[in-house]
Amino acid sequence: MQDEERTKKFNDLSVKYSQFYKGKIMVLPKVPINTLSDFSYWYTPGVAEVSRRIAADSDLSFDLTGRWNSVAILTDGTRVLGIGNVGPEAAMPVMEGKSMIFNYLGGVNAVPIPIRTKTKEEFITVAKALEPSFGGYNLEDIESPKCFYILRELQKELTIPAWHDDQLGTACIILAGIINSLKLSGKHIEDARVVFIGSGAANIAASNLLISAGFKPGNLILVDSKGILEPERDDIDSLMINNPWKYELSLSTNAERKKGGIPEALAGADIVVSASKSDPNTIKPQWIKRMNDYPVIFALANPVPEIWPHVAKEGGAKIVATGRGDFPNQINNSLVFPGVFRGVLDARAKGVNFSIMVKASYEIANFVSELDDDNIVPKMTDTDLYPQVASAVAKATSDEGLARRNGSKKMFYDIARDIIEENRRIFRKLMDDKLIRNLPGEEQ
Amino acid sequence: MKEDKKMKIEVRDARSEDLKPFLGLIERMKRLNGEFDPLYTIDEDKRSDAEKFYGNCIGDTQNYIVIVAEFNKNIVGVLKAEIRKRVYYNPDREARIIDLYIMPEFRRKKVGAALLDYFYLKLNKIGISIVTAEFPALNLIALNFYKKIGYRNIGSIFGTTIDGKKGR
Numbered sequence: 001m002q003d004e005e006r007t008k009k010f011n012d013l014s015v016k017y018s019q020f021y022k023g024k025i026m027v028l029p030k031v032p033i034n035t036l037s038d039f040s041y042w043y044t045p046g047v048a049e050v051s052r053r054i055a056a057d058s059d060l061s062f063d064l065t066g067r068w069n070s071v072a073i074l075t076d077g078t079r080v081l082g083i084g085n086v087g088p089e090a091a092m093p094v095m096e097g098k099s100m101i102f103n104y105l106g107g108v109n110a111v112p113i114p115i116r117t118k119t120k121e122e123f124i125t126v127a128k129a130l131e132p133s134f135g136g137y138n139l140e141d142i143e144s145p146k147c148f149y150i151l152r153e154l155q156k157e158l159t160i161p162a163w164h165d166d167q168l169g170t171a172c173i174i175l176a177g178i179i180n181s182l183k184l185s186g187k188h189i190e191d192a193r194v195v196f197i198g199s200g201a202a203n204i205a206a207s208n209l210l211i212s213a214g215f216k217p218g219n220l221i222l223v224d225s226k227g228i229l230e231p232e233r234d235d236i237d238s239l240m241i242n243n244p245w246k247y248e249l250s251l252s253t254n255a256e257r258k259k260g261g262i263p264e265a266l267a268g269a270d271i272v273v274s275a276s277k278s279d280p281n282t283i284k285p286q287w288i289k290r291m292n293d294y295p296v297i298f299a300l301a302n303p304v305p306e307i308w309p310h311v312a313k314e315g316g317a318k319i320v321a322t323g324r325g326d327f328p329n330q331i332n333n334s335l336v337f338p339g340v341f342r343g344v345l346d347a348r349a350k351g352v353n354f355s356i357m358v359k360a361s362y363e364i365a366n367f368v369s370e371l372d373d374d375n376i377v378p379k380m381t382d383t384d385l386y387p388q389v390a391s392a393v394a395k396a397t398s399d400e401g402l403a404r405r406n407g408s409k410k411m412f413y414d415i416a417r418d419i420i421e422e423n424r425r426i427f428r429k430l431m432d433d434k435l436i437r438n439l440p441g442e443e444q
Numbered sequence: 445m446k447e448d449k450k451m452k453i454e455v456r457d458a459r460s461e462d463l464k465p466f467l468g469l470i471e472r473m474k475r476l477n478g479e480f481d482p483l484y485t486i487d488e489d490k491r492s493d494a495e496k497f498y499g500n501c502i503g504d505t506q507n508y509i510v511i512v513a514e515f516n517k518n519i520v521g522v523l524k525a526e527i528r529k530r531v532y533y534n535p536d537r538e539a540r541i542i543d544l545y546i547m548p549e550f551r552r553k554k555v556g557a558a559l560l561d562y563f564y565l566k567l568n569k570i571g572i573s574i575v576t577a578e579f580p581a582l583n584l585i586a587l588n589f590y591k592k593i594g595y596r597n598i599g600s601i602f603g604t605t606i607d608g609k610k611g612r
Contacts, residue, residue, distance in 0.1 A: 231549040237476035240548065240585075251548055 020440045024096040071110040071136045078143035088114030106338025107423035139164040144201045145243040161344045161352040167205035169333035174206045175361035180376040185294035189214045195269040198276035199224040212354035218255025221265045263287045271296040274306040282306035285315025294318045319373045328374035339389025342416045347394040348404030356396040363392035390416035455562040458502045458510040465519040473545035480580040521546040523559045538574035
């Protein structure tokens with residue numbers, strides 16, 4: 001089936017199933033209710049005592065309510081998938097899907113909350129107001145550079161972790177893939193030259209994460225639609241005003257002070273990470289020949305990568321990764337966020353930072369047991385990945401002094417594994433008993 | 445330009461041969477002003493006018509002070525001020541900074557302070573004790589910079605376009 005035909009089929013099925021199920025998630029009680037008198041402790045009058053105790057110590061909300069396992073998926077719907085600024089109502093199907101993945105892979109109760117806000121300040125006000133209900137925030141599909149500002153402010157102001165998956169989740173899996181690519185090429189972090197094509201949320205975060213992981217800022221080069229970032233570009237002051245994150249990288253990266261576009265940037269590079277436009281001619285195979293030996297290409301645009309994997313290989317690439325599941329090496333946020341959130345929730349974290357993220361990336365990279373050019377990252381079906389990542393994240397959170405609950409990696413692994421497995425048992429039971437109905441057309 | 449310790453900045457009066465690189469920095473600054481207010485949008489067709497004007501400023505040391513900061517023979521910072529009459533007031537002259545720009549890579553490295561030190565020395569020599577600075581009202585970076593070095597707001601310039609407007 002051709003790509004377009006396949007996409008149309010999935011679009012049609014998605015609408016059909018959405019009409020049938022009318023949403024992908026629901027809220028179910030998780031306590032036994034046998035008689036009406038049970039409400040006397042689950043609800044009034046008994047519940048008042050629980051409230052009084054939390055009023056005396058608000059951190060008890062993590063122990064006496066479901067806050068410990070609750071995450072808000074917050075979006076303003078300004079940059080939804082590849083379809084752009086469609087608004088909060090239209091963002092809901094995507095957020096529901098995210099919530100489903102959170103629950104299925106990480107055992108996390110993630111509540112989709114698309115909000116109607118006009119400014120970044122308004123968004124922050126809403127997020128701060130909702131904090132008492134949640135153990136963490138996953139920001140989703142917010143336009144750049146607004147997303148940088150919101151994330152920075154929330155990380156500063158909140159006492160729960162704030163995560164923007166388009167930035168941080170993508171950055172983590174990119175770093176994991178790069179770590180394993182370097183193992184295969186025999187190169188080292190401190191010498192590796194990495195070119196980022198596209199300077200949006202994902203690549204800016206990935207650049208900063210790589211720097212935290214020990215890559216030399218001067219060995220990184222970022223390219224955007226106007227060319228290589230460097231301090232003498234004509235629009236540099238505009239960046240300073242409108243996108244200080246990109247501005248800072250313009251000053252700190254590209255020690256050689258290269259100018260030009262993608263071909264100039266690729267000369268002498270070891271790794272290319274492209275999160276740019278969905279056009280298979282963005283990276284030309286002849287440019288790969290300008291790279292150092294063992295070229296590594298991450299062409300992450302969806303649905304069509306910036307170069308088709310077979311074209312990249314013909315051009316000399318040794319390792320090619322894309323955002324798609326139908327090619328080897330899928331660079332996919334879903335390998336990151338369920339485990340990361342399981343970990344920060346289990347540690348009752350007050351925040352999350354780059355140091356914790358680097359640990360998560362190494363855990364993901366080291367999870368790959370049979371490493372080769374077509375297997376640099378785990379697959380979503382590697383179910384043990386999620387408690388492994390969770391335990392690394394929870395332990396790192398504890399080491400960083402950001403945990404309300406401390407413990408060993410083993411302790412956190414057991415906790416995460418039990419939660420995820422129990423959650424899956426419940427889900428499987430609902431499926432087996434047909435309480436979750438079969439897909440329409442597959443009833444029997 | 446990574447080795448700050450070796451960075452040796454020379455500050456001096458602008459010369460006529462500096463005009464081309466000097467204008468490059470001025471154009472960057474004017475473009476930056478345009479980021480704050482559309483009334484400051486630059487017209488790239490007016491480069492020859494700008495060349496004439498700033499060439500005159502560099503030569504007219506009675507009415508203008510034009511200073512450059514140089515690193516490795518490249519101009520990395522500029523300051524241009526006008527000497528203005530203050531009719532009725534005492535003192536009767538002030539120096540107004542109209543253009544102050546430093547290349548991004550050289551910011552936060554005391555190049556601005558070096559330019560101002562040199563500028564103040566020149567003012568002392570010609571007996572001017574009041575310095576003012578002009579910049580777009582929404583340029584918070586400039587606002588914070590001048591506040592940080594001890595300037596205060598002593599007046600405001602309001603502006604509008606008059607297309608179709610009445611005077612009341």
